[in-house]
Amino acid sequence: MIVAIDGPAGSGKSTVARALAAREGLTYLDTGAMYRAVTLACLERGVDPADADAVAEVAKAVRVSFAPGDGGAAPRVLLDIQDVTEAIRTAEVDRAVSAVSAVPAVREAMVAQQRRIAEGHDVVAEGRDIGTVVFPKAEVKVFLSADPEARAWRRAIEREGGDPTAPDAKVHDKKAYKRVLADIKSRDAQDSARDTSPLKPADDAVRLDSTKLTKDETLDAIAALVDQRRGRSGESRSSTVGRSGESQSSNPGQKALSEASGGKKGKTAKRPKKADEPMRAFHCDFDDYFDHGIDQWPLPSRAWHNFMCGVVYGFTKLYWPWVFEGGEEFMEELARRDKGTVIVQNHVSMVEPVITVVWGWRHGVHIRPVYKKEFEKNDLLTWVFSRTGAIPVNRGTADLKMARRCQRAIQRGESVLIYPEGTRIREDDKKAPIHGGFALIAQMARTDVTPMAVIGVRAVTPDNKLPARPHHVWFKVGRPISFGELGVKGRRQQLDAMEQRAMDRVWRLRAQLRAEHPGEW
Numbered sequence: 001m002i003v004a005i006d007g008p009a010g011s012g013k014s015t016v017a018r019a020l021a022a023r024e025g026l027t028y029l030d031t032g033a034m035y036r037a038v039t040l041a042c043l044e045r046g047v048d049p050a051d052a053d054a055v056a057e058v059a060k061a062v063r064v065s066f067a068p069g070d071g072g073a074a075p076r077v078l079l080d081i082q083d084v085t086e087a088i089r090t091a092e093v094d095r096a097v098s099a100v101s102a103v104p105a106v107r108e109a110m111v112a113q114q115r116r117i118a119e120g121h122d123v124v125a126e127g128r129d130i131g132t133v134v135f136p137k138a139e140v141k142v143f144l145s146a147d148p149e150a151r152a153w154r155r156a157i158e159r160e161g162g163d164p165t166a167p168d169a170k171v172h173d174k175k176a177y178k179r180v181l182a183d184i185k186s187r188d189a190q191d192s193a194r195d196t197s198p199l200k201p202a203d204d205a206v207r208l209d210s211t212k213l214t215k216d217e218t219l220d221a222i223a224a225l226v227d228q229r230r231g232r233s234g235e236s237r238s239s240t241v242g243r244s245g246e247s248q249s250s251n252p253g254q255k256a257l258s259e260a261s262g263g264k265k266g267k268t269a270k271r272p273k274k275a276d277e278p279m280r281a282f283h284c285d286f287d288d289y290f291d292h293g294i295d296q297w298p299l300p301s302r303a304w305h306n307f308m309c310g311v312v313y314g315f316t317k318l319y320w321p322w323v324f325e326g327g328e329e330f331m332e333e334l335a336r337r338d339k340g341t342v343i344v345q346n347h348v349s350m351v352e353p354v355i356t357v358v359w360g361w362r363h364g365v366h367i368r369p370v371y372k373k374e375f376e377k378n379d380l381l382t383w384v385f386s387r388t389g390a391i392p393v394n395r396g397t398a399d400l401k402m403a404r405r406c407q408r409a410i411q412r413g414e415s416v417l418i419y420p421e422g423t424r425i426r427e428d429d430k431k432a433p434i435h436g437g438f439a440l441i442a443q444m445a446r447t448d449v450t451p452m453a454v455i456g457v458r459a460v461t462p463d464n465k466l467p468a469r470p471h472h473v474w475f476k477v478g479r480p481i482s483f484g485e486l487g488v489k490g491r492r493q494q495l496d497a498m499e500q501r502a503m504d505r506v507w508r509l510r511a512q513l514r515a516e517h518p519g520e521w
């Protein structure tokens with residue numbers, strides 16, 4: 001298996017690639033170190049980094065390789081037989097490396113060496129062109145980015161001898177931070193603008209923005225992609241590619257997406273805003289509402305939420321008289337515990353999420369529906385969604401941001417409402433593929449999945465058009481399903497089993513409702 005991680009300086013590629021290699025038993029390949037080693041060779045030989053021909057000669061003459069680091073430390077970098085691990089990390093090399101790595105002959109020589117190193121191994125390789133050029137058939141491709149400010153903040157702390165992953169990490173020298181920021185921006189510009197193998201995401205790379213993620217969160221996201229890939233292909237952990245980068249298997253086709261940082265880009269050396277910080281009373285952005293518990297919202301927002309839920313509750317009760325069979329037991333169960341649950345329902349119209357949210361509200365339970373980001377046609381709509389407690393998802397993507405938000409909500413005691421069918425299903429014979437993200441969220445939050453079914457809603461908008469008509473609506477609430485009761489071992493296997501079990505229950509509950517209310521859909 002080849003895992004390709006590309007991205008700009010300081011986005012966390014080396015940190016995550018090293019940890020992934022240790023966790024998954026992969027060979028770690030730091031291609032940036034190779035370009036740095038050639039740059040050092042040029043500087044040591046008095047070759048001007050701007051002299052492309054002379055630089056090319058050096059690249060062809062040297063051999064860069066890696067030796068294992070002591071006791072699990074990062075691998076040592078060898079320039080021919082010289083250990084240059086520390087020497088390639090100087091500011092002088094930093095300044096010259098973009099020019100050296102832009103020379104086509106240098107790239108040709110390094111790519112050949114990189115493919116040779118990977119031959120016969122399972123590899124996690126990181127750099128700028130791994131998914132696009134070096135291993136275009138890599139099984140997992142990630143484009144890891146972060147705001148330049150966050151990357152400079154990390155590097156500046158690192159240079160002050162601190163640990164940017166520590167919770168209380170701070171930049172002391174603001175001037176040095178600004179210098180690092182300028183350097184990062186200039187390197188980004190050079191690496192992205194060069195003609196040969198510029199820094200850019202492969203079309204089939206999963207994009208991950210680590211600005212607001214911790215190191216572990218970033219690692220978990222990429223490890224989940226590796227798991228997914230291994231689970232899907234049934235490949236064993238020790239499998240290898242036949243020849244370097246020429247595995248016959250295709251890419252999962254994961255689309256670019258998710259994880260837009262969303263937060264405002266700071267101009268100063270401030271730590272990126274975190275979801276667990278208290279919410280400000282004023283000037284909150286949409287992310288604040290998605291990231292925080294409804295009980296943590298500022299008073300006016302909570303008052304508005306209560307007012308709207310009250311109005312909608314009254315209206316729906318009168319216009320679409322609805323009942324939740326088994327609802328009282330469910331609410332009692334939730335009241336006994338401190339964690340929420342993942343609710344999954346069949347999806348027929350826009351009515352069922354609205355009723356489910358106000359039903360929860362009436363019982364003092366915050367149910368946060370997950371909605372397609374495509375619905376955010378304008379700021380007004382996003383405002384409405386954010387103030388109802390809904391959480392957006394980038395569909396067709398590994399939307400880790402949504403998964404984390406849901407995980408945190410559940411851990412706070414809120415529940416999330418997900419429609420795994422993805423789209424509204426209005427015909428019996430229409431089977432939609434199931435989006436299994438709900439099981440992953442339940443696993444991340446260490447909670448259960450509660451199946452529910454709804455009928456009666458099709459008659460509300462029979463031809464799928466407004467105005468909505470009055471009609472009875474019936475819900476049936478199933479017993480929460482825990483991972484323990486599935487009797488399956490292994491993370492991936494548990495997810496598959498949960499997806500299947502939960503949706504089977506939803507459909508069975510729906511069949512029961514239909515039997516109880518003949519002619520209703």
Ligand SMILES: Nc1ncnc2c1ncn2[C@@H]1O[C@H](COP(=O)(O)OP(=O)(O)OP(=O)(O)O)[C@@H](O)[C@H]1O
Pocket residue numbers: 007008009010011012013014015016032154155158164165210213214215216218
């Ligand atoms: N998600 C994260 N949150 C906070 N700090 C992080 C995160 N990921 C990495 N870091 C820290 O940021 C610094 C830069 O990370 P790293 O060296 O892995 O970046 P990189 O993308 O490999 O950069 P380069 O391409 O310049 O080698 C390190 O100190 C690392 O510990």
Ligand SMILES: Nc1ccn([C@H]2C[C@H](O)[C@@H](COP(=O)(O)O)O2)c(=O)n1
Pocket residue numbers: 009010031032033035036097098101102126127128129130187191
């Ligand atoms: N595959 C790669 C890896 C690195 N480079 C260049 C661009 C960087 O500025 C430089 C140093 O990389 P880092 O150690 O910061 O990851 O090397 C490249 O062109 N292609």
